[in-house]
Amino acid sequence: MNARNLRHDLFFYLGILLICVPFLKIHTLYVLPVFLGAWGLRRFADFAGENRLMVTLRERTVNSVLAHRRVTVGLILAVALLIPLGASDYLIEVFTSVILYAILATALNITVGLTGVLVLGFIGFYAVGAYTTGILTAKFALCGFWIALPLSGLAAMLCGILLGIPALRLRGDYLAVVTLGFGEIIRIFLTNLNGLTGGPNGILGIKRPSFGLFTLDHPRDFYWFALAVLSLVILIVARLVDSRYGRAWIAIRENEMAAGALGINVFRKHLLSFSLSAFFGGIAGSLFAVKQGFISPDSFTFYESVLILCMVVLGGIGNVAGSVTGALLLIAAPEFLREFSLYRMLVFGAVMIAFMVFRPSGLLGSRVIAQEIKDRADDGP
Amino acid sequence: MLRLTDLELRYGPIRALKGVTLDVAAGEIVTLIGANGAGKSSTLKAISGIHGTSGGSIVFAGRRIDNLPPHEIVALGISHCPEGRRIFGDLSVRENLLMGGYLLAKHEMAGRLDEVLGLFPRLGERIHQAGGTLSGGEQQMLAIARALMCKPGLLMLDEPSLGLAPIMVEKIFETIVALKQTGLTVLLVEQNAGAALEISDRGYVLEIGQVTLSGTSAALRDDQRVAQAYLGG
Ligand SMILES: Nc1ncnc2c1ncn2[C@@H]1O[C@H](COP(=O)(O)OP(=O)(O)O)[C@@H](O)[C@H]1O
Ligand SMILES: [Mg+2]
Numbered sequence: 204m205n206a207r208n209l210r211h212d213l214f215f216y217l218g219i220l221l222i223c224v225p226f227l228k229i230h231t232l233y234v235l236p237v238f239l240g241a242w243g244l245r246r247f248a249d250f251a252g253e254n255r256l257m258v259t260l261r262e263r264t265v266n267s268v269l270a271h272r273r274v275t276v277g278l279i280l281a282v283a284l285l286i287p288l289g290a291s292d293y294l295i296e297v298f299t300s301v302i303l304y305a306i307l308a309t310a311l312n313i314t315v316g317l318t319g320v321l322v323l324g325f326i327g328f329y330a331v332g333a334y335t336t337g338i339l340t341a342k343f344a345l346c347g348f349w350i351a352l353p354l355s356g357l358a359a360m361l362c363g364i365l366l367g368i369p370a371l372r373l374r375g376d377y378l379a380v381v382t383l384g385f386g387e388i389i390r391i392f393l394t395n396l397n398g399l400t401g402g403p404n405g406i407l408g409i410k411r412p413s414f415g416l417f418t419l420d421h422p423r424d425f426y427w428f429a430l431a432v433l434s435l436v437i438l439i440v441a442r443l444v445d446s447r448y449g450r451a452w453i454a455i456r457e458n459e460m461a462a463g464a465l466g467i468n469v470f471r472k473h474l475l476s477f478s479l480s481a482f483f484g485g486i487a488g489s490l491f492a493v494k495q496g497f498i499s500p501d502s503f504t505f506y507e508s509v510l511i512l513c514m515v516v517l518g519g520i521g522n523v524a525g526s527v528t529g530a531l532l533l534i535a536a537p538e539f540l541r542e543f544s545l546y547r548m549l550v551f552g553a554v555m556i557a558f559m560v561f562r563p564s565g566l567l568g569s570r571v572i573a574q575e576i577k578d579r580a581d582d583g584p
Numbered sequence: 585m586l587r588l589t590d591l592e593l594r595y596g597p598i599r600a601l602k603g604v605t606l607d608v609a610a611g612e613i614v615t616l617i618g619a620n621g622a623g624k625s626s627t628l629k630a631i632s633g634i635h636g637t638s639g640g641s642i643v644f645a646g647r648r649i650d651n652l653p654p655h656e657i658v659a660l661g662i663s664h665c666p667e668g669r670r671i672f673g674d675l676s677v678r679e680n681l682l683m684g685g686y687l688l689a690k691h692e693m694a695g696r697l698d699e700v701l702g703l704f705p706r707l708g709e710r711i712h713q714a715g716g717t718l719s720g721g722e723q724q725m726l727a728i729a730r731a732l733m734c735k736p737g738l739l740m741l742d743e744p745s746l747g748l749a750p751i752m753v754e755k756i757f758e759t760i761v762a763l764k765q766t767g768l769t770v771l772l773v774e775q776n777a778g779a780a781l782e783i784s785d786r787g788y789v790l791e792i793g794q795v796t797l798s799g800t801s802a803a804l805r806d807d808q809r810v811a812q813a814y815l816g817g
Contacts (some may be wrong), residue, residue, distance in 0.1 A: 447686070454672045454683045461670035461727075464632055466658030466687040466734060521674075
């Protein structure tokens, strides 16, 4: 699937899906005008797709940001580090959520953004990670957090491999539906495996990790810890994107047959990206379990999967910084607009459609444009 | 160098190749001509391992290669430049070429990139441009250059002149001749039979999955049946 088509389809269906959520409860008939409106907008998108001014403006911005890449990253990191010093505990919790979702979005971006595989049940890996930590540290108290953390990642990765080996032979919508099924199956398992998972009641009393004498009990300390994990994940993924593997993934996204003809083992690369994605998803889940102290199947619904996908798409498919931005927008923004929570989905949907019209490559664009400019800068004039 | 014997290939119930026998000697340009749907692309796909075969054999450099996975076949020195170019539109020209050299050792990459760019100076000028923004002719150049990156002994080109302006077509054919002079063996699939037979040593005519004629290119050009069916006269 070509990246441009992928983006287009993602925006379109996600937007419609989200807009429909609040209406579905009221009356199914309301969906019709929404679909018609979306269709009209799509027509308009074809017409407005080549806005010269927008394109130049964006290239300018990307150019200057890239020219001062280190400074930008340093500044953002500094702000992120300082946030908890001034913020209330509540706000720190919100930002910790942002970080967890940023890890998830970065992880999902590996499959959706780089290999171009649409995964709809990504929350399943998050759930596996969270429950692995819950079961190991609280339910049966077999080990501490520091052992449970990598094991959670590995458990999710194992699920990724077991799901990927059969499912990655499918493509496009078929694969999307299979992964959607995976997310649901995991949730149903969690609800019904009472002995292991506590069923619908979930698992209580998951303790926050400690570092020898230090505990990460205080929201601020836990925030910094999560930030460190996010930074590590971003570092790994960013390195991968610029490597031989990253290029191979993008080549597969752009044209699978040609990638195969060049000697890339397409299936293995798909499986690698899928399992890596799952691994980081599991790590995020583990952090989620200790952050909440309590997990139940309710936290791992299809809605969450869609939300993460929205972050990836909004930020820019295949763009690591974009995923983080997407997480920030979709988690932090609604927290500050609580009064409007009823219309949250409606606004999300409208925003997605608006993006499809005005910024089809996402807020920060896809990796290529940035890479192109960077290549030029590296070579000098 | 390459020999296909009674090669069969199916797409489900459809028999696309019904026993194709042909051979390519080292240093030759061999042309495969035939109408749409004759099975030309399928033949190349079978050789490069992109599609499995259901009968017959493919021997390359003394070794059976039918039904090996594509990455192993590329490693043996067969490169397939597929129909319709299929360059990576979102990767830069340079990255497209690096992907072509995917199986090269790290220290060989830079040198090979320079060699290939030497053959296609125009790509050098557009090295940081996204592949999708090149013109049709440039994209075809890029597709060929990309296929050359892995230092193949045998290059298979599937309709490289398709949809290009006459000037570009001429350029592409010149390039193929130049490649032959470097010692490369070329298996060329073309609709543009006249031009292809002009630059090739030998040719095969494929009809509905079978070879119906073969011979030196000069002989094929003079053959009445070929002239009528493929040379528009
Ligand atoms: N992916 C496919 N699935 C089913 N049938 C195919 C497929 N590709 C090719 N065919 C059929 O196989 C036959 C040979 O096709 P092809 O090798 O592409 O011919 P050519 O390259 O000579 O035009 C045609 O009848 C075509 O319809
Ligand atoms: Mg063909």
